[in-house]
Each structure stands twice: as C-alpha cells, then as structure tokens.
Amino acid sequence: MADKKTIIVFSGDMDKVMASFIIANGAAAMGSEVTMFFTFWGLNVLRKAQKIKVKKDFMEKMFGWMMPRGAEKLGLSKMNFGGMGAVMMKQIMKKKNVNSLPELIESAQAMGVRMIACTMSMDVMGIKEEELIDGIEFAGVATYLGESDEANVNLFI
Amino acid sequence: MADKKTIIVFSGDMDKVMASFIIANGAAAMGSEVTMFFTFWGLNVLRKAQKIKVKKDFMEKMFGWMMPRGAEKLGLSKMNFGGMGAVMMKQIMKKKNVNSLPELIESAQAMGVRMIACTMSMDVMGIKEEELIDGIEFAGVATYLGESDEANVNLFI
Amino acid sequence: MADKKTIIVFSGDMDKVMASFIIANGAAAMGSEVTMFFTFWGLNVLRKAQKIKVKKDFMEKMFGWMMPRGAEKLGLSKMNFGGMGAVMMKQIMKKKNVNSLPELIESAQAMGVRMIACTMSMDVMGIKEEELIDGIEFAGVATYLGESDEANVNLFI
Numbered sequence: 001m002a003d004k005k006t007i008i009v010f011s012g013d014m015d016k017v018m019a020s021f022i023i024a025n026g027a028a029a030m031g032s033e034v035t036m037f038f039t040f041w042g043l044n045v046l047r048k049a050q051k052i053k054v055k056k057d058f059m060e061k062m063f064g065w066m067m068p069r070g071a072e073k074l075g076l077s078k079m080n081f082g083g084m085g086a087v088m089m090k091q092i093m094k095k096k097n098v099n100s101l102p103e104l105i106e107s108a109q110a111m112g113v114r115m116i117a118c119t120m121s122m123d124v125m126g127i128k129e130e131e132l133i134d135g136i137e138f139a140g141v142a143t144y145l146g147e148s149d150e151a152n153v154n155l156f157i
Numbered sequence: 158m159a160d161k162k163t164i165i166v167f168s169g170d171m172d173k174v175m176a177s178f179i180i181a182n183g184a185a186a187m188g189s190e191v192t193m194f195f196t197f198w199g200l201n202v203l204r205k206a207q208k209i210k211v212k213k214d215f216m217e218k219m220f221g222w223m224m225p226r227g228a229e230k231l232g233l234s235k236m237n238f239g240g241m242g243a244v245m246m247k248q249i250m251k252k253k254n255v256n257s258l259p260e261l262i263e264s265a266q267a268m269g270v271r272m273i274a275c276t277m278s279m280d281v282m283g284i285k286e287e288e289l290i291d292g293i294e295f296a297g298v299a300t301y302l303g304e305s306d307e308a309n310v311n312l313f314i
Numbered sequence: 315m316a317d318k319k320t321i322i323v324f325s326g327d328m329d330k331v332m333a334s335f336i337i338a339n340g341a342a343a344m345g346s347e348v349t350m351f352f353t354f355w356g357l358n359v360l361r362k363a364q365k366i367k368v369k370k371d372f373m374e375k376m377f378g379w380m381m382p383r384g385a386e387k388l389g390l391s392k393m394n395f396g397g398m399g400a401v402m403m404k405q406i407m408k409k410k411n412v413n414s415l416p417e418l419i420e421s422a423q424a425m426g427v428r429m430i431a432c433t434m435s436m437d438v439m440g441i442k443e444e445e446l447i448d449g450i451e452f453a454g455v456a457t458y459l460g461e462s463d464e465a466n467v468n469l470f471i
Contacts (some may be wrong), residue, residue, distance in 0.1 A: 006466055008176075009287060010172075010176055010314075015354050024457075026456060027459055030456065040172050041234075067236075073444075077355075081380075092438055093438060094439055141183040142187065145187055145310075153468045155468065155470040156176075156312040167330065167334075169392070198374060198392055214403070224393075281406055281411055283406075302346075306466065
C-alpha cells in the first residue's frame with residue numbers, strides 16, 4: 001500500500017485533531033504518503049507554545065490572543081467545560097498509555113508526514129510563519145488539490 | 158486534471174462553507190467537474206436574503222425564522238459571539254482582499270460548479286424551492302452517490 | 315456499482331449521524347459494500363439504551379454518565395436547546411415519514427452495512443463491548459485504513 005492520503009485539518013478541536021493524526025500516522029506506518037493541510041482553526045495546532053514577536057495589526061493581535069497557542073492548548077469539541085474536559089481527556093490518555101497530541105505530531109514528522117499550513121488562512125488570521133513549529137510547508141488550495149488528485153483517501157476534518 | 162470532485166456541504170457555518178467554496182472554485186478553475194450537495198444546515202447557504210411568501214406549517218415557520226437566511230447571515234463555527242465574530246471575519250477578509258462568501262458562490266456558479274439542494278432535508282426543514290437562490294438543482298442521496306462514485310475527491314464538510 | 319464506501323462517524327450529533335446512515339444505506343441499497351467506523355463521540359450511537367453493569371473506574375463512570383446512551387438520546391449539532399431541538403426534529407421527521415435514526419441503524423444492519431467500533435476510543439472513553447448494541451465489530455485504525463484503501467468514497471463525519 002503506497003497510495004497517497006490527504007487530510008484537511010480545518011478543526012482546532014483536540015479530539016478531532018487527534019483523530020487526524022491517528023489516521024495520518026497509521027497510514028504513514030503502513031507505507032502511505034500522507035499530506036496534512038492545516039487551515040482556519042487547524043492552524044492553531046501548528047502554533048508555537050511561546051509568544052513570538054511579530055508585527056500585527058489590532059485585529060490580528062486580537063485573533064492571536066483569543067486562539068489557542070499550539071497543540072497543548074486545544075479544547076474538546078464537546079464537553080470541554082472551559083478546558084476542564086481537555087485536561088481530563090489528557091489525564092485519561094496518559095493513564096491508558098495513549099500518545100498525547102504533541103507526541104502524535106512528533107511521530108508524524110518523524111515518519112515524513114507532510115504538514116502544510118494554508119497561507120490564505122494564515123493571512124486572514126494574521127498568523128506569521130515564525131509563529132508556527134518547524135518543519136511546516138506553506139502553500140495554498142492549488143497544492144492541496146494537486147495532492148488530493150493523486151490520493152485515494154481524502155478527508156476533511 | 159478533469160476528474161470529478163464532490164463536496165457535501167452539511168454545515169451552515171460561514172467558515173466551513175467558505176472552505177467548501179474555496180476548494181470547489183479552486184478545483185473548477187483547475188478544470189475539474191465539481192458538484193456541491195447542500196444538506197441540513199448547509200441549505201441555509203442557498204436561501205434568498207429576502208423573505209419569500211410560501212405556505213408553511215408552524216414548525217416550518219419556526220425553523221425558517223430561526224435559521225440564517227442566506228450566505229450573508231451565517232455565523233462562525235467558533236468565536237462567533239452572537240454574530241460579532243462573523244462580522245469581524247468579513248471585515249478582515251475585505252481588508253485582506255479575500256473574496257466574500259457571496260462572491261465565492263457567484264464565481265462558483267459562473268464556473269459551472271453544480272449546486273444541488275438535498276430535497277429530503279428541504280422537506281424536513283420546510284424549505285421550499287422558491288426560497289433558494291437561482292441556478293440550484295434539486296435531488297436526493299442517490300444523485301450524490303452517483304456523482305461521488307465517478308469522483309476521485311469526495312469531502313463531507 | 316459495487317465499489318466500497320467507508321464513513322468515519324466521529325460525531326455523536328443526531329443530525330450528522332443521520333446524514334451518515336442516509337448515505338450508508340443509500341450506498342448499500344445501490345449495491346455498495348459500506349463500512350462505518352465509529353470513533354470518539356460516534357461511539358455513543360452504538361450504546362445500548364439501558365444501563366449495563368460493567369466495572370469502570372471513576373473517570374470512565376463519569377464519561378459514561380455524561381455521554382448520551384444510544385441513538386435515541388443524541389442531540390442536534392445546532393439549535394439543540396438542551397434536547398428540545400432534537401425532540402422537535404424527531405416529531406417533524408415522524409410527521410414527514412422520514413425514518414428515525416434507530417430505524418436507519420436497523421436497516422443498515424439488515425442491508426449488511428459493516429459497523430466497526432474503534433477499540434482505542436472505547437478504551438479512552440471507558441466503553442465496554444457489552445455496552446454496545448449487537449452486530450458490531452471491534453477494530454482499530456489499521457482496519458479502517460485497509461477498508462478505505464479499497465473504497466472509492468471515504469467520508470469523515
């Protein structure tokens with residue numbers, strides 16, 4: 001099985017993002033070329049945890065301040081209770097020896113899963129390249145469409 | 158690249174619907190046949206902005222009154238703050254010269270993207286053909302399945 | 315049309331789950347092999363309505379108590395109003411002679427749609443096999459990837 005897979009990670013919810021990486025890593029482990037395309041809220045997954053000094057206008061600052069900074073900070077799509085749900089979920093996963101989201105991202109990168117940040121969403125949300133983790137590519141919808149055209153599994157999450 | 162693409166637009170959230178049209182228009186621009194299938198909340202994208210006089214029972218009236226009437230009225234899936242988030246997002250997009258959702262819909266129609274409204278959801282939600290914008294086709298799940306069967310990219314948004 | 319279809323049912327929202335089964339049943343009726351893979355919140359769709367006596371730790375008990383027990387208990391992804399929306403939706407569907415979710419699940423099983431519960435999510439959420447309805451298979455992401463690789467339509471809902 002060497003077919004390509006693509007996943008659009010639109011969601012910034014911890015549970016949906018975890019599902020994305022579990023699928024991506026599983027496919028990569030089975031020998032597939034996997035491309036993950038991060039757009040809109042999904043960009044938050046790729047943000048560095050620490051604040052990076054970049055020039056932003058008022059709106060961009062506000063967005064940057066309101067959106068979670070990185071995989072550790074994401075909430076659940078349901079039963080989040082202001083972050084409590086996400087904390088509980090992490091504790092349970094740890095107890096059950098399920099890889100955490102940061103671990104999943106690390107192994108995805110180690111297995112050569114391509115991670116592309118959508119430049120158009122970055123522009124709209126005012127997220128700069130320096131604010132995202134290393135090893136990310138930057139491209140637009142045409143790149144996604146080219147990849148998905150060669151893939152036999154294309155998911156929007 | 159002349160392969161078909163299909164997108165089920167289930168969501169009525171401005172951000173997800175925009176993603177749908179950005180993908181659809183990109184694919185159409187690259188020469189693909191694209192079919193968008195609007196169902197459930199996604200039907201609201203296709204509603205005319207003005208109130209159309211049609212016979213509805215009480216439940217249908219209530220639904221029609223509670224759901225956003227058209228692309229201009231959609232909210233964000235996150236950080237909507239009772240519509241303020243959507244307004245802000247539109248301002249940012251305008252400032253960044255990103256096409257608005259109504260513009261994306263217009264260009265989709267101009268490029269021949271097929272837009273199909275799910276008749277079963279229309280029936281359940283009490284939305285009548287006259288309430289939807291022009292140029293829409295009406296069909297059920299069998300039509301979607303036929304299209305997706307011939308497509309190499311099928312997304313559910 | 316004998317091509318395979320796969321649907322990941324991640325959502326536990328009544329409306330999205332209904333969409334999943336309407337697509338699955340339509341495809342099965344048209345002669346496709348359909349595999350539905352239930353994960354995260356989607357597992358709640360498969361829970362038996364009655365409480366089943368199983369050993370659970372505190373967190374698992376809490377999750378089990380907070381999450382809807384079965385297809386009858388699911389809420390809408392929008393306008394749920396603490397369950398009122400879901401009740402209204404069911405009334406409307408009944409009036410319009412649209413199959414209820416339990417009926418859709420029954421016919422899916424009758425048509426041989428494969429329903430797989432994600433064992434990893436079951437472990438994380440503390441859901442035991444005895445708590446799920448009959449006729450369900452149990453497997454992980456590798457099984458999903460194998461199926462999706464042979465399918466020409468793969469959706470994440």
